[in-house]
Amino acid sequence: MTKTEYLQRLTAELKKNRISEAEDIIGEYEQHFAFKLADGFSEEEIAAKLGAPEVIAAQFALEKSEDKAARGGKLFLIIALSLAAVVEAMVYMLFFAWGILLYASSLVSAVTGIALMGGFNIAGLIPYMPYGIALIFGVCFLAFAVFLAAGAYYYLSYIKQMVKVTVRWHKNIISGNMLPSLPMNPQFSAKTRRRLRTAISWSLAVFGAAFVLGTVLAQISSGALEFWHVWRWFM
């Protein structure tokens, strides 16, 4: 076998065995040929001494499975990890449900805001207040809706990232590969991060301002600190 033939066959075999960084390996064998050729050996001699490409490639392939299995308890590990995965899945489902609840709250807040601003009194649920104040409270609710939505988005991204981290951890343990563990924080693009930050800070500011302004105006217009009694909200 010539050098080219040997390297070609080795490349093919490595590919067949799904060995990573095959170029790196081929590089080592190329060098081996180069050094031995410089020492005056023929390509055929060198190839023969290296060992059959199939055998060599198989040795690269066995590095993972066999060694990890030899460390023992792989089956036990898989069972333990599966049990852990069930618990993790339940916990994450709970977390996801909370995220959905946040979105739902945001929706409720938005509908309330629109109803207040538009003067729609759905099923008589909205208590009496002068329209000007309803408008301000409407803005307050809308801002709160934006805040909740942005919060829910961030929260769910966080949970998603946590799931990814967990999955990577499981994979690393099972395969014995050492993929770097992922960061715990959700990885947003700079643009998304900027937008989220703007949405959260502005909505919070508008919410606070509208809430205070609405309350103060309601107190002035009703002539009492506890304006809800004057307007008979809870009767």
Add this chain to the structure above:
Amino acid sequence: MDTVNKKGLLELCVLSLLSRHDSRGYDISDFTTRLIPVMHGEVYPALRRLKNEGLLKTYTQDESGGKPGKYYSLTQLGREAYMEKMDKYLTLVKAIKQILEGSENDKN
């Protein structure tokens, strides 16, 4: 008893060689295959195996310090693993020697 099979022995020899000085893959292959009966190409899978286990690391040497190329060196973990493997191997060899010599004595 992973030092007993050929793979384990080759790995032990590679670790031993690297415990003395950092070497290139070819030099390790050349040196070990002169002494123990393995195919020249089998040294590279062994190196990779040890590297994946975190016992070895590689670095690239340029022309300035010695022969250029990719060098292998032991990590701290590699040193510890080498000591442990060597201990196990020597203990085993001693025990087997005793058994073998004992059986020799029995005949006499």
